Amino acid sequence: MTIDLKKLQKTIEAEVTLREYERVTASAEAAQRPSDVPNDLVHTFELLDLEGFLPPRHEAPAPAEAVAASVPDDAPPAQTPPPSLYRRLRQLPVVGRLLSHPRIMNFLTRARQRPGGATLKNVSLTLAHAVAVRIPGVLRLRQQLAVLGELPQRLSALEWHIADGQARLRNIGVQVQNQTNQSLYTHGLAIQQNEQYLIERMRRLEHVLREQALTIAGLQAARPAVERAVGTVQAPVEDIGMPADLYLEFEASFRGSPDLVRERLKRNLDYFQFDPEQPSLPVLDLGCGRGEWLQLLKEEGIRAIGVDSNTAMIESCKQAGLEVHMGDALQYLAALPANSLGGLTAFHIIEHLPLGVLVRLIDEARRVVCPGGVVIFETPNPENLITGACNFYVDPTHRNPLPPALVAFLLKARGFERVEIDPRHPGDPSLLLQGTDEAINVPLNRLLFGPQDYAAIGYAP
Structure with a gap:
């Protein structure tokens, strides 16, 4: 039997093509394509039957004795199934050769x-x-029809993806907006903190400059004493002013009775109503005198400290059980x-001071009074x-009158807030001018x- 090599080559090429289509079919199944398309593609090709191209295999017939020996004596005779129509046809000479062809066999098998x-x-x-x-x-x-059949499903999936993309974009927009707002808030807070830090540094620098x-000023004031000690200059005789006991009698005569x-x-x-449940800082009274104001604060349960340079006044306050200190008011503040301090008061003190000392006194008051504390200067x-x-000049220790506008300006310029002027203690009403001409009487009564007195009131920021 001879082998047709050209026919065998074509059969092998068909087998290679079939396997390539099987690979494509597997890819299509992985992509969830319709299951009938790959099967149709596979069934369009015939199976390869190499047995029809190879020479017949010769097998040695088994000896009859061996066959007879392998079959037991009591075994029933083998029943051969009746041949089918297909088998009958294959036994025919011409028809059997046609049915034995691989393509016809594969066709009948499908x-x-x-x-x-x-x-x-x-x-x-x-x-x-x-x-x-x-x-x-x-x-x-057929492939295009299959694609058209899947078109509604794909359109639905596309619409879902578009809606999902829009939702994602909205979420991204919200996140970007939130991050932008958070960033702006953080920057604004940082700017505010930096501003407060710079303001605090400026206040500290101002305080250092004042110190x-x-x-x-202290060195300049001490310079004459040093020069006198070394004998470089001749110091003038210092005017000690009114004696302490004499000034106590002077106050009793001209200022009024303690009541x-x-x-x-x-x-x-009204300016010192502290919360009784919260610990409060003391109130300092400069030039406390006979201690009437200290006694009022003590009765209200407010700790008060007095400072005065008059020994007679200090002894009078100590006998009344008040907390007082002997010394210079500015030095005590420094x-x-x-x-x-929770607050500071000075009743009829600032008119005794030179302008430079008054400014230094206000600066020290601004330093020692806590934020929100009040200062009162009456003059x-x-x-x-x-x-x-x-x-004004009845008291020989007075230097010069201080207009209300000047004192208010000094308090504002040195850092106090909500500065106000409170006029006090009007003159004797019996001395007022009477008459029908109010255009003259009212201004004269106000001027005369x-x-x-007036009080300059300010609050520490």
């Missing part, structure tokens, strides 16, 4: 694999399918720590002509018999 077996209907359907797939463009048309100025002074000072208690009112031109 027909038998259909439900119902190799019926005429299945044979016809298999033949029609084999013919149809070999028509050019039919397979491509340096005080130090320089009158207490009644006038009661209005200042020795206190910062923010150690004669020069807007009352009788007070400014006459009564108006408030004799």
